[in-house]
Structure formats: structure tokens, C-alpha cells
Amino acid sequence: MPTIDLAPFHLAVKNGYFQAEGLTVEASTAPSGPASVAKMVAGEVDVAYSSYTPFFQAKSQNAADIKLVADASSAGPKSTMVLAMPGSAVRTIQDMPGKRVAVTARGTISDLMTMATMKAAGVDYQGIQWINIPFPDMAPRLQRGDVDAAFMTEPYITGTIKTIGAVPVFDTAAGPTADFPTAGFGATAKFVAENPKTVAAFQRVMAKATAEAADRSKIEPLLVEFAKVDKETAAAATLLTFRSTLDAANVQRVPDLMLQFGAIPGRVDVAAMIVKP
Incomplete structure (x- = not known):
């Protein structure tokens, strides 16, 4: 998706970090978070990027046994x-x-x-x-x-x-x-169980690229290329807070808020969904 919080992923692809870990990555486009999660549940993709809500909707409805493998972003002030x-x-x-x-x-x-x-x-x-x-x-x-x-x-x-x-x-x-978790990467429990080394390698790559994304000069060209904005907009945009390590207590805020406003029928335990590095 043409979103800012995928910048570390694009950075990892461009710099060959996945190849260095022995991973071959094929990116698949989805029009929305729910569509991305649906592709993962259907087995069309191994790892899905999405805002957090579709992961928890699918989990709460028992549509799939979903695991969270990496964080992506949180909402910073004015983002x-x-x-x-x-x-x-x-x-x-x-x-x-x-x-x-x-x-x-x-x-x-x-x-x-x-x-x-x-x-x-x-x-x-x-x-x-x-x-x-x-x-x-x-x-x-x-x-x-x-x-x-x-x-x-x-x-x-x-x-x-x-x-x-x-x-x-x-x-x-x-x-x-404030600092609300907005998006992350997930996979099915089946994929995680069958491919633990692959998941661990993916986590290492995203951790490295996310740390590098702290340098804004490396991010702005990716916004022009992948988010399809001009250089002036890329330079002026307020960036989200990039993250890769999943904090269970922080991400738990998302399904708790969903439950509060009736977006899911029952409580979801985030800690049980996280694949620890």
C-alpha cells in the first residue's frame, strides 16, 4: 500500500537486507488492510502488512489463528x-x-x-x-x-x-x-510454526531497516517513489513513529479500543499473538 509506514520495508528491499539473510521477497499489492489480511488467510501471501484492526477482527471472529511478527508504526503528534x-x-x-x-x-x-x-x-x-x-x-x-x-x-x-x-x-x-499503534506485520500460526527461521530472519531485517529509517534523508526518496508524492510533500510530511519490536502492552491498546467502541465482540490477548524475536 502507498503508506509512509512501509518505508523501512522498502529500504530493506532496496539495500538487499532480505537477500543478506537468505530471503527472497516478492511484494504483493493490496488495496487495504482487510484485503491484505484476507490474502494471508487465503494463503496467497506468507506475511501481511496491515493496520492492526483487521488482524484483531479476524482473530476475534476466529477467521484465522494470526500471529504478529513485527511492529511497523505508531501515530506521532500531528501524523x-x-x-x-x-x-x-x-x-x-x-x-x-x-x-x-x-x-x-x-x-x-x-x-x-x-x-x-x-x-x-x-x-x-x-x-x-x-x-x-x-x-x-x-x-x-x-x-x-x-x-x-x-x-x-x-x-x-x-x-x-x-x-x-x-x-x-x-x-x-x-x-x-497518543503514540497509538497503527500498523504491523502478521502471519498465520501455521506459517510461523513451519518456518521459524524465516520469521526470525524477517524480524532481524525489519529491526535493522527500522533503525536506519531514523535518518529522514533515507526515507523521503522512498515516499516519492512508493507513496507517489512530490519531493516538497515528502519533505514537509510529518512522519509516523517507525517501530519493529512488538510491545504487547502498547499494542493491546488497539483491540481494547476496538472492544470499547464495539468493533470486535470480545477481548483479544495480544501477548498470546506475538512471535518473540
Whole structure:
């Protein structure tokens, strides 16, 4: 997917880190996290990158025995925000109740972080009119007036501000969702059990590439190439926090929030899903 948090993966591919570990990697494109997880469950791919919510939805519904093999990112300040047009009815978080808000899908990081931030601010989130729109289509729909506001991540935040003059309304990575885990890499329990050395090698590669991704100069060219943004947007974008090592207590925040807002039917134990390095 054309997202910023895959930059360490692309860095690892370009620099030959997978080959150095004896791994041959074939990247497969998926339009969304749920589609990526579905490919993994169907056996079309061995490892899936996705926002965390589809992993936990599949696990809670017993659709698959999923294991988490590496972290990818967490939301840093101003890396996940709600935007609106200058003339929109939404100017502050208090204006959100009852409005039309674009998200990628319900029960995802998009609406969960938005609702959690609104709840923490004492704002009614239950009357929101959620409208499912892919990130690349949000800016024109926002400009056209199809929605009053939109939840976006980078590089779409910077690109939307630059191209249509949208303005940030509020940061969703604050309060209860500060440093909130956003995405990671998973595999089926069957693949992990049958290929422990492969999984361990994958983890080593991602740890090395993630450490190297702290150098922003190595990341910006990858945003231009893979996230399909211009150099100016890549330079201005607020980066997510790259991570590779899975912290069970931190990632547990995701299914706990999903349970709180009714996105999954029961509690998911993250610690039992993590493949330790």
C-alpha cells in the first residue's frame, strides 16, 4: 500500500537486507488492510502488512489463528488528523457531532482514533455520519463538499493542505491515543510454526531497516517513489513513529479500543499473538 509506514520495508528491499539473510521477497499489492489480511488467510501471501484492526477482527471472529511478527508504526503528534475546508461547518472538535466524516472504513484506526479523541474531549461521537472513502479520494470529495471533514494520515495530510487548502481541525494522536499503534506485520500460526527461521530472519531485517529509517534523508526518496508524492510533500510530511519490536502492552491498546467502541465482540490477548524475536 502507498503508506509512509512501509518505508523501512522498502529500504530493506532496496539495500538487499532480505537477500543478506537468505530471503527472497516478492511484494504483493493490496488495496487495504482487510484485503491484505484476507490474502494471508487465503494463503496467497506468507506475511501481511496491515493496520492492526483487521488482524484483531479476524482473530476475534476466529477467521484465522494470526500471529504478529513485527511492529511497523505508531501515530506521532500531528501524523493522524481530522481536516476540513476553510468554509466547512467543522472548525473545531466541538463542531463534529452529526457531521459527515470521511474514513477509510468503520471499525478501523480511522474512526476509532477520531471517536476516542472526541470522547476524551467530552464531544458526542455517536451521531457522526461516517462515509467510507479511500485516502487518495478524500481530498477531491472534501473539496466538492461531499463530506464536512476527513480523517487522514500522512502523506495525505500535507498533500491535501497543499493542493486544496484544507485546514487541520484536531490531532487524533493525543490524549488516550497518543503514540497509538497503527500498523504491523502478521502471519498465520501455521506459517510461523513451519518456518521459524524465516520469521526470525524477517524480524532481524525489519529491526535493522527500522533503525536506519531514523535518518529522514533515507526515507523521503522512498515516499516519492512508493507513496507517489512530490519531493516538497515528502519533505514537509510529518512522519509516523517507525517501530519493529512488538510491545504487547502498547499494542493491546488497539483491540481494547476496538472492544470499547464495539468493533470486535470480545477481548483479544495480544501477548498470546506475538512471535518473540
